Amino acid sequence: MGHAVAIWDHKAAIELTKDWNGIDQVVLRNPQGASARVSLHGGQVTSWRNDRGEELLFTSSKAIFKPPKAMRGGIPICFPQFGNCVSLEQHGFARNKVWTIDENPPPLHHNDSHGKSFVDLLLKPSEEDLKFWPHSFEFCLRVSLGADGKLTLISRIRNINSKPFSFSFAYHTYLSVSDISEVRIEGLETLDYLDNLFKRERFTEQGDAITFESEVDRVYLSSPNVIAVLDHERKRTYVIRKEGLPDTVVWNPWEKKSRAMLDFGDEEYKQMLCVDGSAIEKPITLKPGEEWTGRLELTVVPSSFCSEGLIIPS
Incomplete structure (x- = not known):
């Protein structure tokens, strides 16, 4: 744990633990208890x-x-593709691999x-x-x-290849509602x-808000x-801010598809909604040595603060 000490704030902490399968996980905490x-x-x-302990x-x-599959929930990372492709598993391989802790992370800005x-x-x-995605x-x-x-x-993705490559990307964010x-x-x-229920046909959203x-x-x-x-019953609003991620995936499987998924409860579609910051329509292409950054920020505010005032592109 010597490495972790170097990135502790005096009021915040990180802890390296294992889940019940023995897989390493990192727990982040803030001074308020979140x-x-x-x-x-x-x-x-x-x-x-x-800070009240609510998930x-x-x-x-x-x-x-259990590996090698990603867990159904949380925020899986979809890279180098979102969706299906002949040579790669659905949503790419990043979410199925074991990552390492970076021993030499760039520092935080002091004001951050x-x-x-x-x-x-x-x-x-x-x-x-490299055999599947060279x-x-x-x-x-x-x-x-x-x-x-x-x-x-x-996420910062750098091309250390000798030729360009392209990828699509999503933070597949499962919100609890x-x-x-x-x-x-x-x-x-x-x-x-693009509507995946109609062979990715293109439509224009007609509603004042999506329900x-x-x-x-x-x-x-x-x-x-x-x-x-906006979650009316809980009187709270998730605010999603994103950079480098031009597209937004919205997904709820509803009843029929829920019953067809082995790792999903028949009625659980009522308690979840995926809203993903993503880059899908136009894949990102990196030249040798180039780096791409995609940023996602999630906050929760009481619903009394929401509506028009929030929707100002940052």
Whole structure:
């Protein structure tokens, strides 16, 4: 744990533990009592709790916590693809690999460090990975928990190949909600989206806000950098801020698809909603030596603060 001491703040802490499968995980805490858990399997955030100990991310009660598959819930990282491709597993391999803790992370800016705990994880391709996706890269992931309880994920992907490569990306964020029929999303009105239920056909959003009455599987294109997910019953709003991630995936499997998934409860679609900061429509291309950064910030505010004032692109 000598490494961890170097990145402790005097009021914040990180702890290296193991889950019940013996897989290393990092627990971040802030002075107010909020916490986040990050598994080294997949670099996946598996828990994010507020200062009252309430879980803000959804994880299925039937989730399978054993490698090589990603756990159903939290925030899996989809790289180098989102969706299906012949040679790679669905949503890419990053979420199925064991990451390492970066021993030499870049420092926090001094004005950004108060009460913040963070960890830097690193993924590099194995020889086996290069057979399926023959591109050398270095993927650095910083997960941080702010003094205000804000959860931030920053991905930096560098091309250390001798030729360009392209990829798509998503933070596949499972939000915990009281009842999907009581939830609405603001910030995606009037946008074009690709509908995965209609062979990725392109439509334009007609609603004033997005509400849910059936299965939804869409990629909203060129979306604003601030999106709000309002949970009326819990009187709270998730505010999603993103950079470098032009698209937003919105997914709820609804009843029929829930029953078809082995690692998902039949009725659990009512308690979850995926809203993903992503780069899907136009893949990101990196030249040799180039680096891409994709940033996601999640905060929760009382719903009395929400609506028009939030949806200002940052």
